[in-house]
Amino acid sequence: MASDARATSLKRIAEGVWHPPRSSEAITAEIWVQGDSVIVRRAGASAGEPALALGFLSTIEVSSRVGNVPRRIAFSNGSLFETPDNAGIDQLLTKHGSNRAGAFVHGLERFHPRLIVFVAAVFLLATAIYRFALPALVEVAVLVTPDVVPQTMSAGTLKSLDATLLKPSQLPEAKRRAIEEGFGDLAKRADRGTGGYSLNFREGGAIGPNAFALPSGTIILTDELVDIAGDDPDMVLAVLAHEIGHVDKKHSLRQIYRAAGTAGLIMLIAGDVGTAMQDVLTNGAALLSLSYSREAESEADHYSVILMTKSGRDPMALARFFTALQEKLQVGTEGTSMFDTHPGMPDRQKMIEQWSKEARETAATRTK
Amino acid sequence: MADTSAQGAGGLVRAEFRGTASEYFGIWMVNILLTIVTVGIYSAWAKVRRNRYFYGNTFVAGQSFDYHAKGKQIFIGRLIVFAGLIAINIVTAIVPLLALVSPIVFLVALPWLMARGLRFSARVTSYRNVRFNFTGTAWGAFTSVVLGGVVATLSLGILAPLASRWFYRYLFNNLRYGDRSFSSDPRVGKIYGAALPAIILFVVGIVISIAIAFLIFMASNQLPADGSVEEALENAFAAGLFGMIVPLMIIYFLCAILYRAGVRNVVMNASLLDERHRLFSDLPRFGYLFVVVSNLFLVFLTMGLMRPWTAIREQRYVIKHSGITFDGDLGTVLDSMEAAGVAATAEYLDLEGFDFGF
Structure with missing residues (x-):
């Protein structure tokens, strides 16, 4: 840790668990930051005790935020620090201006009135897809289907x-x-x-x-x-x-493509519709x-x-x-109406x- | 979570799901919106965010699973599949006879695809900094999954428990967690026992649907018909026949859910980690059936808007009824894969529907 020109003080970011490289062993630990150095120390470690892991903000890999899922900070030696303290990690990242894309998507996903607009947009877009994109796809599929x-x-x-x-x-x-x-x-x-x-x-x-x-x-x-x-x-x-x-x-071909296309599009777009x-x-x-x-x-x-x-x-x-x-x-x-x-x-x-x-x-x- | 290297000294540890509907609603909605706006491209990244949410909220002994696949990786995998399909289409357009060959090629390639897909799912999953792995071969997939499917179908489902046994043996006996392996040997008799409610429901359901078909047949038979008696009879028969297909599909659907839940219990309880620690599942069959069916209605009634809530509800229910019974200390598990990162990023084949579903 070369002394930083800004010489900022050592600051504790979050508490969590540290795993040694490629190991399931779990040690209760804390993550600290000084300038752009990142240090993991055993919880309650005495002053002279060596750090568990060292890295720089540019070399560590921080998982992007999804909901409140525990964050993982991977060090280049394969060791891993895990913490449920998403807020602490976010603060650190915004301060250093890294991980913008992940933060942006998470920002959109937060439970917020804005989601109502998204729902409306999705309904509009879905209708448009059903009316215009699906028939076009069916035509393309029919066109490329060989006669055999x-x-x-x-x-x-x-x-x-x-x-x-x-x-x-x-x-x-x-x-x-x-x-x-x-x-x-x-x-x-x-x-x-x-x-x-x-x-x-x-x-x-x-x-x-x-x-x-x-x-x-x-x-x-x-x-x-x-x-x-x-x-x-x-x-x-x-x-x-x-x-x-x-x-x-x-x-017949059109109907098959249409039915399969509708089901396929729903599954692709919704991603997770459930097995049922x-x-x-x-x-x-x-x-x-x-x-x-x-x-x-x-x-x-x-x-x-x-x-x-x-x-x-x-x-x-x-x-x-x-x-x-x-x-x-x-x-x-009666009875036949559904198949009529x-x-x-x-x-x-x-x-x-x-x-x-x-x-x-x-x-x-x-x-x- | 102190300096212990593994979960408690013994006893049953139940898994726990901590996801919430309000959080997942946002993730799901943004996934859909970005997928549409990017003409489907984002769906690969959407899958990653969804899986990271579900894996990351599944906790065993205070620590959660993690999903490591990258959106780009899945996207490239899908591009390869897409390019393959286009290539097949072009080739068959030039040499039409090959259209008869391509399904055969696909069938031959299927076991390989399954094995690779399972390997992908395993390798992108980790728990406590240690990855899972799957060592099953294509031949193994052929003898268990493909032959099992053929046997189950040809026997009209009577031998389905046998096929289930083959499949889950293939799955668990090739599954690794770091340097530890899983093993499973579910007994066929037990699977049949677990399948019993499904079998009974199926038989009763068939009888009822035949009765409904017969009622329709009788009712339409008594209507005054201008044509001959024979004609009226035949039309009524058609009505009954069609009236039967839909009830049959519904019954099959319900039985499949019951069966899946029953088999899951038997298989999980017959599986060991490191030959000592027994997996655990006590998923109530009818409770699970109720969750799945009521979820389906809710999704339909709300035009999909309740899907996030139902997804969380189902996951919470399943995870709550899963766990592991530790027999002593698991000890420190070491990741056995050489340069795990490289191995995992080399995987592109993520076969949809072949997830482990922890």
């Missing part, structure tokens, strides 16, 4: 559905032919072209009247749905066009990714209208199908009507 992913995703799905829920179709050959022909006509005009989609007839069994599309372009149509359509062939085709819309717009909440988020995301969002349904409806108009069929057939479906299905109003992926039928019918009008008008202007 949806292919492999849906490879086993039809097989396992066949093994569990679906049965072979009982439709008469002629009816099947007619639908296939119309479907080919639609596929030809869709994004992927004729080879991009495959139509599969099945008896729905437990899942009843339904049609759904796998991301690979595999579309499954149940006999029960064909029955509902009755003698109106355009109804079935309008539903198929809707499913083609889901495939072309990559709605983590379980709920991951399972919730998995459940959510099974259904399409309202916007996706609406988008697929619009796609159906356009595709039906393009192939010279009645785009309003989709609206008629919804009416027929509702008449047929007065059952199952087709909410707000009247609204959708209204929109279909509007789009049909627009589609017809644009078609008319084009022929002029």
Whole structure:
């Protein structure tokens, strides 16, 4: 300890415990400062007793403050002084102007009315992220996903559905032919072209009247749905066009990314959500990714209208199908609501009507 | 805290958690705000501050643990993972067939990642100036964690206690505190015993959810249907089926909490430090279940604002029910790692979810 030019007096900073280098041994001790020298002495040491550890403010490492967690002062020889006296250490540091960044963050974290502003800011920012950043991220993810992913995703799905829920179709050959022909006509005009989609007839069994599309372009149509359509062939085709819309717009992939992205962002931003909440988020995301969002349904409806108009069929057939479906299905109003992926039928019918009008008008202007 | 080199001469020493909700609220809120403002970059430093708060407030025999990872270290680790993911994406975009290979590569790499992750968590943890260490190998992680997971899944959870035993043996028998080692040999029979409430709840829960599904089935069956009887039946069946998935998930979730708490007690009480000092845990299963579930509701109801309070509450509850029974003097423990600082900063792989959770 070279005598400092300022020759300041020896000052006791805090009481605590000192550990020798790389050892768990604990000795009750005090930390003292003189100029920029730091000295650790045994508590109650006599004047002549040698110090336990010596260092300079520039060579010691003081842990930054987190709450009131004990502070650790590490000396270059590996010994360590620990003290619960955060105030004493802070005083020492501010006086010597070191450790500004850590002190700044701790200052923000202190329980203070300012935190209310932070809470408000976080809520605003979180809303903005959900509205703008998340959809953008989903688009990027969809863009960079290679085509094999949806292919492999849906490879086993039809097989396992066949093994569990679906049965072979009982439709008469002629009816099947007619639908296939119309479907080919639609596929030809869709994004992927004729080879991009495959139509599969099945008896729905437990899942009843339904049609759904796998991301690979595999579309499954149940006999029960064909029955509902009755003698109106355009109804079935309008539903198929809707499913083609889901495939072309990559709605499954989007929904998976959206659900996973929401859960992931919450976990990243909140950092610590707890194991229970983590379980709920991951399972919730998995459940959510099974259904399409309202916007996706609406988008697929619009796609159906356009595709039906393009192939010279009645785009309003989709609206008629919804009416027929509702008449047929007065059952199952309870229990299914949570999984109901087709909410707000009247609204959708209204929109279909509007789009049909627009589609017809644009078609008319084009022929002029 | 006098000149004694270790904790009292003997007897049970319970751990103690001294964190408070008001302190942690500020830390949590600033963590979130800075994470958003820095587009996620701060999350690495946020993790350090959070862990330092929780470790630093966990006291055993008057002294607390410490968390030594640096934000930069975790950030670099995350960058490596991120770069790896991007590389995989680019490669699969060029050679699509490799998309089928990359999950296999990931599965092969998983045990290695686990072992490294556990080593990271151990090495950045200290108590009384002495670091922990983890010496488990990737092969060990494969035979215990991966095979255990496969066995538990294939047996539909019936052999889960066996898998738990393998995992915790791998964890504790490779865990070191300075120059002392931990050892653990939880008996399978005891784990089954601890799992009993979870098993009973699971069976009862399945019966109840089937009953609910059946009720939905009957109720919708009696509604006048325009279609054929068969069709109505099938629709009702679908309703019952879907009505069952959600209750089943909830039951599984509750049972998993009960199971975890029960297994923790058995494992901790079967673990020794330095072959003499027995770890201790008397976490009440249903008490813990209540804490976790009520916390979850509080977080939902307050849109996350109560999360700091619930986190502190859960931690305090768990730590209060943990401890160690000293058999004589632990003596002076020496840090056995050569140049501990260097070894610790060389670690980048911090696998989320593979913390020890002292």
